[in-house]
Amino acid sequence: MALHAKKAVGRLSVHVYDAPVRIWHWVNAFSILTLALTGYFIGSPLTSVSGEASANYLMGRIRFIHFAAAQILTVLLILRVYWVFVGGVHARQIFYMPIWSGRFWKEWSHEVRWYMFMGRQPRKHPGHNPLARFTMFLMFTLPLFFMVITGFALYSDGAGRDSWEYVLFGWVFSIWPNSQDIHTDHHLGMWVILIFAIVHIYVVVREDIMSSQSIISSMFSGERLSKDMED
Amino acid sequence: MATAETFYDVIRRQGITRRSFTKFCSLTAASLGLGPGAANAMAEALQTRQRVPVIWMHGLECTCCSESFIRSAHPLVKDVVLSMISLDYDEMIMAAAGHQAEAILGETRAKYKGKYILAVEGNPPLNEDGMYCIAGGRPFVEKLRWMAEDAMAVIAWGTCAASGCVQAAKPNPTRATPVDKVIHGKPIIKVPGCPPIAEVMTGVLTFIITFDKLPELDRQGRPKMFYSQRVHDKCYRRPHFDAGQFVEEWDDEGARKGYCLYKTGCKGPTTYNACSTVRWNGGVSFPIQSGHGCIGCSEQGFWDQGSFYDRLTNVEQFGIEANADKIGLTAAGVVGGAITAHAAATVIKRVTTKREKTEAQHGQETPS
Numbered sequence: 001m002a003l004h005a006k007k008a009v010g011r012l013s014v015h016v017y018d019a020p021v022r023i024w025h026w027v028n029a030f031s032i033l034t035l036a037l038t039g040y041f042i043g044s045p046l047t048s049v050s051g052e053a054s055a056n057y058l059m060g061r062i063r064f065i066h067f068a069a070a071q072i073l074t075v076l077l078i079l080r081v082y083w084v085f086v087g088g089v090h091a092r093q094i095f096y097m098p099i100w101s102g103r104f105w106k107e108w109s110h111e112v113r114w115y116m117f118m119g120r121q122p123r124k125h126p127g128h129n130p131l132a133r134f135t136m137f138l139m140f141t142l143p144l145f146f147m148v149i150t151g152f153a154l155y156s157d158g159a160g161r162d163s164w165e166y167v168l169f170g171w172v173f174s175i176w177p178n179s180q181d182i183h184t185d186h187h188l189g190m191w192v193i194l195i196f197a198i199v200h201i202y203v204v205v206r207e208d209i210m211s212s213q214s215i216i217s218s219m220f221s222g223e224r225l226s227k228d229m230e231d
Numbered sequence: 232m233a234t235a236e237t238f239y240d241v242i243r244r245q246g247i248t249r250r251s252f253t254k255f256c257s258l259t260a261a262s263l264g265l266g267p268g269a270a271n272a273m274a275e276a277l278q279t280r281q282r283v284p285v286i287w288m289h290g291l292e293c294t295c296c297s298e299s300f301i302r303s304a305h306p307l308v309k310d311v312v313l314s315m316i317s318l319d320y321d322e323m324i325m326a327a328a329g330h331q332a333e334a335i336l337g338e339t340r341a342k343y344k345g346k347y348i349l350a351v352e353g354n355p356p357l358n359e360d361g362m363y364c365i366a367g368g369r370p371f372v373e374k375l376r377w378m379a380e381d382a383m384a385v386i387a388w389g390t391c392a393a394s395g396c397v398q399a400a401k402p403n404p405t406r407a408t409p410v411d412k413v414i415h416g417k418p419i420i421k422v423p424g425c426p427p428i429a430e431v432m433t434g435v436l437t438f439i440i441t442f443d444k445l446p447e448l449d450r451q452g453r454p455k456m457f458y459s460q461r462v463h464d465k466c467y468r469r470p471h472f473d474a475g476q477f478v479e480e481w482d483d484e485g486a487r488k489g490y491c492l493y494k495t496g497c498k499g500p501t502t503y504n505a506c507s508t509v510r511w512n513g514g515v516s517f518p519i520q521s522g523h524g525c526i527g528c529s530e531q532g533f534w535d536q537g538s539f540y541d542r543l544t545n546v547e548q549f550g551i552e553a554n555a556d557k558i559g560l561t562a563a564g565v566v567g568g569a570i571t572a573h574a575a576a577t578v579i580k581r582v583t584t585k586r587e588k589t590e591a592q593h594g595q596e597t598p599s
Contacts, residue, residue: 043542043556045494048476048485058475115573117580157500161449161459170450177394177451177531180501184544184555191559195566202570206577 038066238277287321292353299426304513349382356405393421400534425528496540497524
C-alpha cells in the first residue's frame with residue numbers, strides 16, 4: 001500500500017534512549033549550564049557589593065551553587081557509568097569509540113560529507129551517527145570526566161589535605177603541582193564543553209528538520225521515529 | 232670520659248638562665264603548634280642531644296633565603312646558629328676562606344657520615360657540565376652530589392632548590408634544575424618560598440633536631456606543618472572574598488577598606504604557604520596585609536604563570552599568549568560564526584533542492 005501512495009509516511013519506531021539516559025541528559029544539561037555560569041563568576045567575580053562583609057555572602061553562595069551542581073553531576077555520572085554496563089546497546093555509544101572498525105570510519109566520512117553539503121541524504125542510524133559519536137566522545141564524555149577530576153582536585157585545595165577529595169583526587173597535583181595550572185585547564189574544559197553544547201544544539205535542530213528521523217523528541221520519549229519517505 | 236657538648240651546655244655557657252631556656256622551649260613548641268607535652272620533650276632533647284652538623288651550600292641563587300633566615304625571631308637565628316646546629320660550612324657567613332673552607336666539606340663528610348644535614352640554597356645548572364656555577368674550582372652540581380652521598384637528609388631551601396625559580400624560568404638557558412632532580416635516594420625536604428619565611432626555616436631545623444626525625448612531608452615533599460594550607464585559607468581578608476567584596480583598582484574604595492585582592496590577581500587561592508598564619512618579620516605583616524596580592528612565590532614555576540596580576544595562566548598557542556577565557560571566548564565566537572554560516576548554507580541548499588524537486592514534479596505532472 002505504501003507503494004501506491006508515494007507521499008504516505010510509514011513510521012518506524014526504535015527504542016534508543018533508556019529512561020536513565022534521558023534523565024541523565026536533562027539533569028546534566030541543567031547542571032552544566034549552572035556550573036558554567038557560576039564557574040565563570042567564580043573566575044571573574046561580579047562587581048563588589050557594598051556594606052559589611054558579615055552582611056554579605058554573594059561569592060560564598062555562587063560557590064555553593066557551583067559545588068552543589070557539581071555533586072549532582074558527579075552522582076549522575078556515576079549512575080550513568082553504571083548504566084553503560086547494564087543498559088541497552090545505545091547507552092554505551094558515547095563512552096567509547098570503535099576506532100578499530102573500518103565501517104565506523106566509512107560512515108564517519110559519509111557524515112562529514114553530508115555536513116559539507118556533499119552528500120544528498122544522511123544515512124539512518126538508530127543511535128548516534130559515527131560523527132556524532134566521535135564528537136560526543138572527544139568533546140563531551142572525556143572533558144566531562146576531566147572536569148569532574150580537576151574539579152574535585154581543586155575542591156580539595158579548600159577542603160584540606162585530610163579530606164577524601166584529596167585522598168581520591170590528590171594525584172592530579174602530581175601531574176600539575178601548581179594548582180593555578182589546574183584552574184586554567186578547568187577553564188579551558190568549560191569552554192570545550194560550551195562549544196560542544198553550541199554545536200550539539202545546532203546539529204540536533206538541523207537534523208530534526210533535515211533528516212528523516214526524529215531527534216529532539218527522542219530525548220524526551222526515548223523513541224526514534226523514522227519517517228520513511230519516498231524510496 | 233669526655234662528653235660532647237650538648238645544646239643545653241651551649242645555652243648555659245652563653246649565660247642563658249634555665250628560666251629563659253624553658254621559655255624558649257615553650258615558645259618554640261607553641262610556634263610549631265605542638266601539644267602541651269612538647270615543650271618538655273624539647274627541653275629534654277636539647278639537654279641530651281649533640282648539636283647537629285649542617286652544611287649549607289649555595290648554588291644559583293640570590294641569597295634571599297639566607298637573608299630571610301638571619302631574621303628569624305622565634306627562635307632567634309643567633310640561637311639556631313650558635314647553639315642548636317653546628318653550622319660547619321656556609322659560604323655566606325663562615326669565617327674560613329679558600330682551601331681551609333673547602334677542606335671542611337671533606338672533614339664533615341668523613342667524620343659525620345650519614346649524620347649531617349645538607350642544606351641547599353639555590354640549584355645547580357646542568358648545561359655545559361655545570362659550568363654556569365662554579366664554587367671552589369668545581370662545578371656546583373658535582374660538589375652537591377658529592378656532599379649529598381653521605382648526608383642524613385637534604386633540605387632544599389627556597390623555590391630555587393625546590394622547583395627552580397627564576398633561573399629555571401623559560402627558556403632556562405643554563406638548565407637550572409631543582410635539587411630533587413639531581414639527588415636521588417636521600418630524603419629531601421622542600422622548603423619553598425622566595426624566600427621561605429624565616430620562622431618556617433628555623434622551625435624545620437628545630438623540628439629535626441628536637442625529635443631526631445624528619446618532619447612529615449606532603450605529596451610534593453614539603454613539610455605538612457607549614458605547607459598544608461593555602462594562603463587563602465587563613466587569610467584575614469577571606470570574609471571579603473566570601474562576601475563578594477573585591478579591590479577592583481589599586482586606588483579604589485575597596486583597596487582602602489582592605490577588600491579581597493582576588494580580582495587584582497592575588498595567588499593566595501593557589502599558593503601553599505604559611506604567610507597568612509606565621510607572617511613575616513616576626514609576625515608584623517605579610518604581602519596581602521600590606522595591600523598587594525600574593526604572587527605565589529612558593530609554587531612550582533611561578534615565574535612562568537604569566538602576570539602577577541592575573542588569576543589565569545597565560546596559555547601559549549603558536550606564539551600568541553592569551554588566557555584560557557580569552558581563548559575559549561574566541562573559539563566559541565568562531566564556532567558560532569561557523570554555525571551561522573552553515574545554517575545559512577543549509578537553508579539555501581534546501582530552498583534550491585526544493586525548487587528543483589517541484590520543477591521536476593511539475594514536469595512529470597503536466598503530461599499525465
